[in-house]
Amino acid sequence: MKKVRKKKYELRLYIAGNTSKSVAALKNLKRYCEEHLKDQYSIEIIDLLLNPQLAEGDQILAVPTLVKKVPAPVRKIIGDLSNEEKVLVGLDIRPATVK
Amino acid sequence: MSKSTKKTPSTKVNKYLRKSLSGIAGLDEITLGGLPTARPTLVCGGPGCGKTLMAIEFIVRGALEYDEPGVIMAFEEKAEELAANVTSLGFNLDKLQKDKKVRIDYVHIDKSEIEETGEYDLDGLFIRLGHAIDSIGAKRVALDTIENLFAGLSNEGILRSEIRRLFQYLKDKGVTTIITGEKGENTLTRQGLEEYVSDCVILLEHRISNQISTRLLRVVKYRGTVHGTNEYPFLIDKDGITVLPITSLELNSVVSSEKIPSGIPTLDAMLEGDGFFRGSSVLVSGTAGTGKTSIAATFADASCKRKDRCLFLAFEESPEQIIRNMGSIGMNLREHVDNGLLKFHASRPTIHGLEMHLVEIHKIIERFKPRIVILDPITNLITIGSMSEVKSMLIRLIDFLQRKQITVLFTALNLNNNTSAQTDEGVSSLVDAWISVRDIESNGERNKGLYIMKSRGMRHSNQIREFLITDTGLELVDVYPSTEGVLIGSAREAHQLAEATGAELRSFAQSRREREVHRKKSVLEAKIATLQDEFESLQEELSRTQDEEDMKKQIMEKNRTEMINKRHLDGKSQKRVSSKQHRSKK
Numbered sequence: 001m002k003k004v005r006k007k008k009y010e011l012r013l014y015i016a017g018n019t020s021k022s023v024a025a026l027k028n029l030k031r032y033c034e035e036h037l038k039d040q041y042s043i044e045i046i047d048l049l050l051n052p053q054l055a056e057g058d059q060i061l062a063v064p065t066l067v068k069k070v071p072a073p074v075r076k077i078i079g080d081l082s083n084e085e086k087v088l089v090g091l092d093i094r095p096a097t098v099k
Numbered sequence: 100m101s102k103s104t105k106k107t108p109s110t111k112v113n114k115y116l117r118k119s120l121s122g123i124a125g126l127d128e129i130t131l132g133g134l135p136t137a138r139p140t141l142v143c144g145g146p147g148c149g150k151t152l153m154a155i156e157f158i159v160r161g162a163l164e165y166d167e168p169g170v171i172m173a174f175e176e177k178a179e180e181l182a183a184n185v186t187s188l189g190f191n192l193d194k195l196q197k198d199k200k201v202r203i204d205y206v207h208i209d210k211s212e213i214e215e216t217g218e219y220d221l222d223g224l225f226i227r228l229g230h231a232i233d234s235i236g237a238k239r240v241a242l243d244t245i246e247n248l249f250a251g252l253s254n255e256g257i258l259r260s261e262i263r264r265l266f267q268y269l270k271d272k273g274v275t276t277i278i279t280g281e282k283g284e285n286t287l288t289r290q291g292l293e294e295y296v297s298d299c300v301i302l303l304e305h306r307i308s309n310q311i312s313t314r315l316l317r318v319v320k321y322r323g324t325v326h327g328t329n330e331y332p333f334l335i336d337k338d339g340i341t342v343l344p345i346t347s348l349e350l351n352s353v354v355s356s357e358k359i360p361s362g363i364p365t366l367d368a369m370l371e372g373d374g375f376f377r378g379s380s381v382l383v384s385g386t387a388g389t390g391k392t393s394i395a396a397t398f399a400d401a402s403c404k405r406k407d408r409c410l411f412l413a414f415e416e417s418p419e420q421i422i423r424n425m426g427s428i429g430m431n432l433r434e435h436v437d438n439g440l441l442k443f444h445a446s447r448p449t450i451h452g453l454e455m456h457l458v459e460i461h462k463i464i465e466r467f468k469p470r471i472v473i474l475d476p477i478t479n480l481i482t483i484g485s486m487s488e489v490k491s492m493l494i495r496l497i498d499f500l501q502r503k504q505i506t507v508l509f510t511a512l513n514l515n516n517n518t519s520a521q522t523d524e525g526v527s528s529l530v531d532a533w534i535s536v537r538d539i540e541s542n543g544e545r546n547k548g549l550y551i552m553k554s555r556g557m558r559h560s561n562q563i564r565e566f567l568i569t570d571t572g573l574e575l576v577d578v579y580p581s582t583e584g585v586l587i588g589s590a591r592e593a594h595q596l597a598e599a600t601g602a603e604l605r606s607f608a609q610s611r612r613e614r615e616v617h618r619k620k621s622v623l624e625a626k627i628a629t630l631q632d633e634f635e636s637l638q639e640e641l642s643r644t645q646d647e648e649d650m651k652k653q654i655m656e657k658n659r660t661e662m663i664n665k666r667h668l669d670g671k672s673q674k675r676v677s678s679k680q681h682r683s684k685k
Contacts, residue, residue, distance in 0.1 A: 014223060016222035016223065017222075021217075021220070024217075025217075048223060052226045053230055059206065060226075061208065061221055061223045061224045061248070062224070062252065063222040063223045065219075065223060075213075076212050076213045077214040078213060078215050079216040080218045080219065082216055086215075089214070
């Protein structure tokens with residue numbers, strides 16, 4: 001990994017097979033990260049169909065779920081991540097403008 | 100994970116619905132064999148009604164008794180919390196988990212941690228559940244409470260369709276599932292889960308009436324099978340859940356013609372001499388203080404002496420009180436208690452609802468296996484239920500006891516003196532024998548009269564007997580019919596005394612008369628003797644004069660003869676003399 005300049009984002013995306021939602025979610029996530037967190041992030045993709053035992057650890061219910069482990073607090077964003085605003089707020093990249 | 104939401108036709112094409120025994124006491128009887136195998140069953144009810152417990156017991160019993168491992172998916176409580184909660188029921192979830200019999204998966208949903216953007220589905224949940232099921236080969240699943248999803252996720256449309264899919268998924272997996280749901284305002288569950296669960300719905304309720312709570316269970320629907328439709332009370336105690344399918348639909352209990360004595364020989368005599376039939380129900384009713392408990396205790400005492408186990412359910416007095424009181428009439432109940440033949444179970448009626456009492460009685464009977472059961476008194480149960488409720492409870496109790504060939508004796512307090520038609524509980528038509536003890540007030544005192552109102556299958560006496568409680572036990576005395584009517588109590592005693600006095604006096608008078616006659620007789624006899632003497636002397640007199648006469652006559656005759664002789668002698672002698680003289684002269 002690169003040297004830590006800023007906060008490092010460890011992201012996990014849980015998916016279940018190659019569904020349209022998973023594909024959309026991954027595509028959206030990559031786009032946001034490139035835009036806002038260039039070189040500050042790592043994305044781990046977990047396919048629950050292959051590793052079902054991992055679902056319990058992160059309390060995964062819905063698929064796809066994006067889990068931000070670091071920096072704290074842990075946040076989960078579920079859905080295909082189509083709403084950029086919500087995702088950025090959820091990842092604490094952008095403070096919620098109007099609460 | 101397959102995304103197929105298409106409805107597969109029921110995996111089971113068996114002619115009959117297959118059922119899985121739940122292992123919950125009583126529930127399998129109501130459902131005639133358990134919950135539908137490989138289908139979801141919805142257990143719904145208000146807070147604190149025992150939904151979670153029922154779900155867990157279903158899993159645990161399955162794992163322990165039917166070798167069907169189970170998965171508990173908890174949405175409310177953590178695994179440790181669940182385990183702690185059911186430890187008091189003797190369920191060791193930790194051990195079961197270690198033995199891979201049970202798997203608990205806690206699903207944590209925190210709305211504050213979750214942000215929703217766009218489309219999603221619950222495949223994550225499916226995968227977790229599928230993984231849990233496959234890891235231990237589970238046959239049973241409990242989802243407690245899946246409605247919590249609605250609190251965590253806001254997209255209801257997705258949730259609903261996913262839940263529908265989940266149930267289908269469980270069916271396809273072939274696991275028997277219990278889903279719990281909180282009771283809603285006008286629906287069985289808040290989120291209308293009953294729409295998705297079409298096979299079996301069980302409603303639990305916690306009803307309070309007269310400040311006494313009763314837990315009730317009802318099978319709202321059970322597709323494709325007959326089931327008990329009533330509300331059944333259930334009990335949660337240290338053995339888990341016990342449901343009572345108390346109403347047996349048929350009257351086909353076995354009957355015995357064996358008779359068992361009541362402990363009062365004179366009462367047995369009124370009942371054809373041998374007492375009550377075994378397995379029958381006996382009601383002893385009466386006003387306050389007429390000795391109902393004494394009759395009941397005597398019956399218990401007699402049964403213990405025969406080595407029949409007896410269960411004494413006291414709703415009024417404590418066991419110690421009963422033992423002490425019965426000691427005063429010569430009964431040693433403590434001895435039977437110590438021998439384990441007599442068991443007291445005392446509880447205040449208000450401790451819990453009627454049905455709960457019934458459940459409790461059932462449990463005690465199952466454990467103690469008595470041959471005689473005594474309920475003293477049933478009247479107190481009225482305080483916690485209406486008359487019809489008490490009656491229905493007693494019907495079920497009698498039913499249950501008769502099936503087990505247990506003889507039961509109830510005592511009932513008559514609140515008024517009207518014993519003519521019904522007891523206050525209206526149970527007189529249920530019982531086989533009815534003994535009524537009544538106060539009879541006369542001459543400024545109260546006495547007890549006992550009579551047999553009915554005794555099925557027996558030519559019983561129709562007489563009122565006076566009922567006495569003595570130092571040595573109970574006794575029945577024939578009442579005293581007299582010209583003044585039927586007498587009892589001290590009137591009887593007084594009358595008896597009076598009669599005895601009369602008899603004494605009469606016999607005294609009799610003997611006096613007898614003596615008088617006797618005296619008269621001796622006087623007369625004396626008189627007779629005098630007269631006899633007189634007569635004899637007269638007779639003697641008479642005979643003496645006769646003799647004298649005779650003698651006189653004799654003498655006179657003699658004299659006359661002598662005279663005659665003398666005269667003749669004179670003539671002759673002269674001649675003779677002359678001749679003599681002639682001869683001599685010659």
